Amino acid sequence: MKKFNFQTFMVFFILSATVALAYQIPYLRYTFYDQFAAAYQFSNTQIGLLASALTFTNTICYPIGGFVADKFSTKTLICITLAAFAVLTAIFALTTNFIVLIIVHILYGFFGIATLWSAYLNGIRNLADKDNQSKIFGSSEATRGIIQTIMGFAFLGILGVMASDAAGIKAVLLFGSGACAVFFVLALIFLPKTEIKAETLDSAENSGKKYSLMEVLKNKGVWVTIFVIMFAYISWTVSNGYLTTYTVQVLNISPATASALGIVRSYIIVLLAGFIGGFVLDKFTYKGKGFLVFFIAIIAAIIGVMFTSTAVPLCIALTLVIAFLANIMKSTYWSIMDQAGVPLGMTAIATGIISFIAFIPDFLVGPVCGKWLDDAAAAGNVAAGFDKIFILLIVSSAIGIVSAILLTKRTKKLESQQKKSEAAD
Numbered sequence: 001m002k003k004f005n006f007q008t009f010m011v012f013f014i015l016s017a018t019v020a021l022a023y024q025i026p027y028l029r030y031t032f033y034d035q036f037a038a039a040y041q042f043s044n045t046q047i048g049l050l051a052s053a054l055t056f057t058n059t060i061c062y063p064i065g066g067f068v069a070d071k072f073s074t075k076t077l078i079c080i081t082l083a084a085f086a087v088l089t090a091i092f093a094l095t096t097n098f099i100v101l102i103i104v105h106i107l108y109g110f111f112g113i114a115t116l117w118s119a120y121l122n123g124i125r126n127l128a129d130k131d132n133q134s135k136i137f138g139s140s141e142a143t144r145g146i147i148q149t150i151m152g153f154a155f156l157g158i159l160g161v162m163a164s165d166a167a168g169i170k171a172v173l174l175f176g177s178g179a180c181a182v183f184f185v186l187a188l189i190f191l192p193k194t195e196i197k198a199e200t201l202d203s204a205e206n207s208g209k210k211y212s213l214m215e216v217l218k219n220k221g222v223w224v225t226i227f228v229i230m231f232a233y234i235s236w237t238v239s240n241g242y243l244t245t246y247t248v249q250v251l252n253i254s255p256a257t258a259s260a261l262g263i264v265r266s267y268i269i270v271l272l273a274g275f276i277g278g279f280v281l282d283k284f285t286y287k288g289k290g291f292l293v294f295f296i297a298i299i300a301a302i303i304g305v306m307f308t309s310t311a312v313p314l315c316i317a318l319t320l321v322i323a324f325l326a327n328i329m330k331s332t333y334w335s336i337m338d339q340a341g342v343p344l345g346m347t348a349i350a351t352g353i354i355s356f357i358a359f360i361p362d363f364l365v366g367p368v369c370g371k372w373l374d375d376a377a378a379a380g381n382v383a384a385g386f387d388k389i390f391i392l393l394i395v396s397s398a399i400g401i402v403s404a405i406l407l408t409k410r411t412k413k414l415e416s417q418q419k420k421s422e423a424a425d
Contacts (some may be wrong), residue, residue: 008106008127015123016140017183018078020147022116023091024175026054026108028155032169035159039169040096050105057109059356060361062117064312066352069118070210075191077119082184084111086177093173118351119145121334125347131282133335138278141331144271151179152267167187171343187363211354212232221341222350224407228291229358231400232329235298238365238393239326240265242373242386243319251312261316265323270331277328287336288408291329294398298325299425302390302397365392 028339029036037047069077088104088111095101128136155172162168217221244262245252253261284290310316334351340351369389376385407414 061113062356069348089177107320120203136283142274273327
């Protein structure tokens with residue numbers, strides 16, 4: 001890995017913090033749902049519309065972000081993002097007009113993806129050589145988790161000392177706006193005008209090359225990356241969304257205990273998975289083999305959950321194992337691009353295309369799983385609905401195994417081609 005001097009560390013920290021803030025502040029309504037609803041006097045439908053405005057904009061901006069990150073420097077895009085979030089969050093705090101807040105959430109979606117996401121991935125990837133990609137991405141994910149945890153407890157403390165929900169949410173948002181402004185100043189000072197690049201053969205020969213959309217779409221490594229990320233993401237989003245409520249509705253533990261487990265799953269496990277997962281995956285010569293192990297382990301753990309519902313402590317432990325494995329994959333799946341054969345110079349535009357396609361299940365999985373649970377609850381057997389969700393996870397992980405095998409074969413083929421090329425020279 002490129003030596004982490006102070007400047008390199010600050011680049012890493014600012015990039016990680018920017019993503020942490022950008023993907024926490026617009027979603028505060030989930031963490032503080034009741035306080036948010038009371039503060040703004042919004043109905044559940046109105047809150048849902050705010051969420052839809054954000055997620056729809058996110059989706060259509062993924063490919064835009066790839067092209068933007070290919071044209072502008074990381075410093076320019078990070079500064080634009082932080083400035084935009086500081087202003088938008090201040091507006092969020094100072095108005096209760098629903099139409100204005102719809103516009104704010106649309107702009108959150110635009111600046112959170114179009115000017116940030118691919119720029120962040122490109123910047124982080126450039127900080128490490130090909131042998132340390134999992135460490136750098138895993139460490140960034142863990143750092144994001146630490147920052148969001150600190151911010152989350154700060155928000156909770158602010159709400160606790162304010163006289164009303166309205167005053168509390170306003171203060172929380174102004175605090176968030178101030179945090180964005182602080183990191184904007186840090187970005188202006190510490191982010192270099194040109195990228196800090198790991199000293200690798202690929203960066204020397206290819207990082208400056210510009211790639212067309214057709215070159216990205218024709219690159220087999222892009223599609224292998226898409227499928228690995230897609231099925232790893234399904235494992236993460238489904239387990240993250242339904243394991244906590246499974247412990248309440250099927251295992252019959254108290255909501256308070258489930259919430260405590262949710263905190264462990266959302267914070268502690270995320271931190272551990274980020275730091276540990278990055279180092280573990282980099283120990284595999286072929287990252288595809290690492291993901292093969294993770295997908296197989298998740299299938300085994302899910303089967304274990306399905307057959308241990310009467311042994312509650314063991315079943316709960318297995319749900320935490322699933323969360324740990326899923327978070328390892330989520331924190332490291334962007335590190336496979338090098339072994340998949342995605343050139344460093346293609347990172348910006350490729351990550352936009354990969355994200356746009358790989359995260360499509362985000363739209364489909366929620367409604368499908370929700371219907372399964374509603375239908376099962378109406379039939380008086382909610383456990384049957386969760387069983388369908390677990391079967392979905394098993395099938396998804398099985399396809400993930402195939403994608404991991406394809407990644408391994410792709411890496412070996414590229415190595416073989418490189419050896420032949422070196423022999424010819």
